[in-house]
Amino acid sequence: MTQQVVVIGGGAVGAACALFLRRLDPTIAVTVVEPDPTLRWASSARSAASIRQQFSNELNVRLSQFGLQLLREPEAWLAVGHERVDLGFVESGYLILATGDAGAQLLRDSHAVQRAAGAPVVLLDARGLRERLPWMHGDDVALASLGLGGEGWFDGQRLAQALARKARSLGAEWHTAHVTSFDLAAGTVRALGCSDGRRVEADAFVLAAGAWSHAVGALVGLEVPVFGRRRTVFVFSCPTPLPRTPLVADPSGVWFRSEGAGFIGGWTPGEADPDPDDPPLDQPDLHQFDERVWPALAHRVPAFEALRRTGAWDGWYEVHPLDHNALVGPHPHCANLLLACGFSGHGLQHAAGVGRGIAEWVVHGSWRTLDLSPLTPARVLTGQAWVERAII
Ligand SMILES: Cc1cc2nc3c(=O)[nH]c(=O)nc-3n(C[C@H](O)[C@H](O)[C@H](O)COP(=O)(O)OP(=O)(O)OC[C@H]3O[C@@H](n4cnc5c(N)ncnc54)[C@H](O)[C@@H]3O)c2cc1C
Secondary structure, eight states: OOOOOEEEEOOOHHHHHHHHHHHHHHHHHHHHHHOOTSSSOOGGGOOOOOOOOOOSHHHHHHHHHHEEEEHHHHSHHHOOOOOOOOOEEEEEOEEEEEOOOOHHHHHHHHHHHHHTOOOOOOEEEEHHHHHOOOSOTTTTTSEEEEEEEEHHHEEEHHHHHHHHHHHTTTEEEEOOOEEEEEEEEETTTEEETTTSEEEEEEOOOOOOOOOGGHHHHHHHOOOOOOOOEEOOOEEEEOOSSSOOOOEEEOTTTTEEETTTTTTEEEEOOOOTTTOOOOOOSSSOOOHHHIIIIHHHHHOOOOOOOOOOEEEEEOOOOEEEEETSSOOOEEETTTTEEEEEEETTTTHHHHHHHHHHHHHHHHSSSSSSOOOOOOGGGGHHHHHHOOOOSSSO
């Protein structure tokens, strides 16, 4: 019987694991080891913090739907006492655009999956797009998919901190240190060592160290193929007033959305573009804005020709390069090391669903509310990708 669990990493995912472990079984002692509770470098604090139901796999839709429950009813899930919880949730759809026949077919296929899962989405042709969003250039668009509800954006750092605060209120303990070593015997982790000299024994360990997961896995001699890939978020304003935009995912790889009175946007590199592992942060790639982002923005929204860039920040996508989907569940070479990492650009919206799943695995030894087995870390050994066709 599990009595003690250690969670490595206290971002949104680690905090969600701690919260749901304590909710499901208050007799389990939970310690979260996190070197920086302010989350300065954590992806959870550097995210575009948006949520969508427009995935090609039902499981990803369902994970977002659970994330949505927390955003819509934050008091029910995250309040400590009777306090108000404000996650800054703005409910606004995603708009995914496709240009060629293949892209249009992909939207149709995904649409069927999303509708079957109850997601309120519609498909629009170029004319329908013009009628709904007249400020957008859509003549080259073969098909568009628009979310009519249950999508939007929020404050990622506030979500991570609210999850941590709630987990603490339920009895989880936070320990401020780096994990620096593991005691491994006969394929089982017995304890881990921290940078302050503390040694923590446990029955199960959850690796939720985001972009650092590869480095933490190396400490125990296990392959955890999750790397930090820099993504820059650009902040800009537009002199022509526009209504609030959805989060628009353009076929060029550029995305943008409203943020307060202005906008944010960025670019996701394609397969052939350089995308090095673990580059330094706090060095936003400003050339990318002039070369990639602005031309695509001005093409899609003529008013953006006159935009003004007002800021930028960067952060690490925690990328599992095989298929850009998370690794969730026991490591194939170490059954009591549970992975919860490698989410790429959809980890905040899936933090709650994966936290709940990890808690179920620890307590029941099986997935209960959602079957997370497609995210099995056995993919590391088999090389069998779990393909999500709507990666942003
Ligand atoms: C620019 C950008 C845009 C994004 N946009 C979205 C979006 O729109 N929607 C969405 O859902 N997701 C988005 N994401 C992804 C999302 O932010 C991440 O998937 C999510 O925040 C990951 O949370 P996490 O808790 O796993 O990792 P993190 O928040 O990175 O937390 C990991 C923690 O592990 C700790 N750690 C590191 N080393 C050790 C160690 N040795 N010992 C103990 N702890 C350690 C770190 O200090 C860190 O706090 C975006 C990410 C970026 C960078």
